[in-house]
Amino acid sequence: MCNSHQPPLVTRRSNKALPIPNVPVADPIDGLLTLEDLQQPVVLNLVVWPEAAVGHSYQLTWNSVLTGEKKYITTEQPGDALTLDIPPGLLASDGNYDAGYGAINEVGGQTAYSPEIPLIVDRTAPGGTLLAAMVFPVETHDGVLTSAELTALGDVLTTEVPGYTGMAWGDRIRTFWGDVVGPEHTVTTSEVNEDLVMLNFTRAFLESLGDVEEPAYFTVTDRAGNVSINSLSKTFKLFLQEIPQDYPAPVCVQADDGVIDDADARATVAVDIPQYPNAQVGDKVTLYWGSHPLPEVTLQAGDETSDPVFTLNVPYAAVALSGDGDVDLHYEVRRNELAVGSSLRLSVNVNLTLAGPQDPDPETPENEALDLPIIRGTSGNPNNEDNVIDEDDFLLEATAVIGWKDEFAISDRISLYWGSQTTPVVYTLRSSDIDRDLLLTIPNELMAAEGTGDAIKVAYTVTHAGNPNTSRSAAQNVIVRSQGELPGGPDGLLRPVFTNANQYNAISPVNSPDGTPVFIPAYINADKYPRVSVVFHGYNRANGDTPVPGGSVEFTHVLDEFEQVDGYSFRVTAQQLSLICEGRGEAYYRVEGPDGLMVNSPTTDVIITMAIPGQGC
Structure with missing residues (x-):
């Protein structure tokens, strides 16, 4: 039972002259709301009644009681659509409900009630805790x-x-x-x-x-x-078979998605020979891929009781023998050189055709018919070298050159992958690209996210809408060198130092009676990038991982010429330490580099223990 401290609500009989509302997601037969419906806001639809005027209001009725948000007529005209949200709390419990709306003349105080429609909320699984077994003959x-x-x-x-x-x-x-x-x-x-x-x-x-x-x-x-x-x-x-005649069809899980594609074939296609009646040690099983037999396999001890009796790995060359399209698979069993059974057919659809040129060596992951991508910097310096992004190129876009192939087709999709980055550079071939090498622009953000290295692997794929297969190029090794001009240089920023921390890495009233300094060490390129944002967060034991209000500091400081050489200290005040009391603190700083790039330092942690025995903080 739900007790309310509000005045009792008066219900009224519905006014059949008001337009009937509806809940679109509810079942039109009985008003049932599905579990999926209840995951989204449930809305009551109604229309402006003929007598409505500006300032009149309308409100949801739930089991004939006005409830929920009251809304007002502003510019709407009779017949216009209105909506009322049904509060989720009203739908929290299973049950049968009636929903409608009240139309209220706020000036005169008259309220009319629409006819209500049924709604059902049901989150209870059928059968309860026990479902009896089916009864068989x-x-x-x-x-x-x-x-x-x-x-x-x-x-x-x-x-x-x-x-x-x-x-x-x-x-x-x-x-x-x-x-x-x-x-x-x-x-x-x-x-x-x-x-x-x-x-x-x-x-x-x-x-x-x-x-x-x-x-x-x-x-x-x-x-x-x-x-x-x-x-x-x-x-x-x-x-059901007194004498085995039609053995169970072979099973090919890789065909369950509707097609055996190039990726399936490269991995070798696994075909299960299921348990067939009266299987015996020494049986010889021959799998046929279309009309092409694979080498026969002999059942060994233990196979005859297994299900499947064994699995055959069909190599790419055998899958390709029957070409693309529907291919029937079946197996035959021979015992003592006599045929004793043949399986039902399993029809599989094969599609090995690649977008672009076909792979001359499908046993390898790469399509050797695709040219390696060529990566070029865009700085315009005369010392540019293919597949080298040097200091001058590091902060610029790069260009990838994809060699043209006559087998490419309009709408082929080229996706170029840079190192370990999962977001590719994508380009769709157009008619204007025919017979010309493709030039793809590589955003600087993509290269910056991967960073530098002597062998950043760059490769591309070719796909086409409606074709399940992906053709992959070999990877080009690209040298990427940083300018070394970021704040902190190639080794990055040093972590800040709590200079007053004791041997236990703790700040206390003994070593920090008037607050405690946090030192920002000098860093490479400070003269170019002196803008530092310092951050200190304090956490007490009661707050866990939530910063203590008033116990944190975040501000930006521009280092002067002396601080750029000697470093910079900021102070956490005694009041802030007192607010933290018993807990921990952490500090780090970030420096604004070229083009607004923010470089973060490592974070330094320290113990905060300001409580004095018998006195607290």
Whole structure:
């Protein structure tokens, strides 16, 4: 029960003359709001009523009680759209609610109430803490379902899903046989009244499982999106082929996304030979990729009981033999030189065609038909050297030259990657690029983010919309040298020093009775970049990682000619130390370099212990 200290709210009967509101996301049948709906603001839509005038107001009614924000008519005219947000707190609990609005004449004090519409909030998963198992026919009670038994059942295995807690129309029942998804069913009103649902497993589905012994169970998802726990399961063996004829099809996980592409083939395509009936040591299995047989493989001891019995890695050359398009995979089994079975077909779609020129050596990650990128600085100095970004180029853009290939096509997408940076420079080929080397501009920020080095690897990829394959160039090693003119020089800024800290790295009233200095050491290029921003944050034990209000310092200082040589000290006051009391402090500084680039120093930590025994801080 919710107790309120506000005056009781008076409810009124609705005025059927007012336009009926609506909640767009609610189910039009009963007003159900799904879990997804409840993750977003829920809005009541209404329109300006005919008698509305400027200054009149409107407010949400919830179960016939005015609540939420009151809004006012300003420039809106009768028939114009209005909205009222339903406060999330009203939707926090499961239940059936009625929502509408009150139209209020603020001058006269008259209030009329619209018809209310139903809303349902349901966050409770169906079934509660227990879902009974499906009930299968008596033919399965001995632990086996044979082909003859299934034939006698009309080639359909019918099971009963018992009624469960919260059963309602629109519930979606999903069945599972082991890891395989089975038939699905939507509960009807009549099934709710009967308190049971009948489901059918067809012979085609059961045979697709093979002769397995896996648990069968189900889950329930209601219309609101609540998902039940797994039901209890039933397990029995399927034995639907008296004499093996059609063995289970091979399995190729890399084809599950709809295509075996160039990347799959380069990694070698893994094909599982699943457990087939009566597998025996010494069986010889031959996998066919289209019409091309791979070398046969002999089952070793232990293979016959494994599932899969083994996995074959199909090399790129074998995948390419049948070309692009749909390719059927199957395997044949021979025992004592006699054929004893052949599998069902697995149809896979193959697409190995690359954007741009085709790879002459697909066994390697790179496409050797693509030219290495050539990187050039843009400083204009006569000593420019390909694939060298020197001190003059470091703060400028660079240019990447991509050699033209006749196999390139309009709309090919070139993505150039600089070192370890994940954001590429992207260029889409246009008709004006044909027969000319491509020039890509490399932003300076990208190079600066990677930094300097003697072997920054730069490579590019070629892709095309609708083609799943990516063609990769080999990597060009690029030398990048910094100007060495950033604040702190090549070794960077030194960390600040708490000069009064004792041997325990602590600041106390003993060593810092009048505050404590923090020293900023002199740094290389201070004469060019003297603008320093110093930062001190203090944290006490009670605040954890939240700076103590008043216990922190942040300010900017421009070093004079003496400070540029000798360094600079700033002081944390005694009052600030007292506010921190017992805790810690940290200090760092940043220097504004070329083009506003900020260079940060390392952070120095210190213990703050200002409390005097018996006196505190």
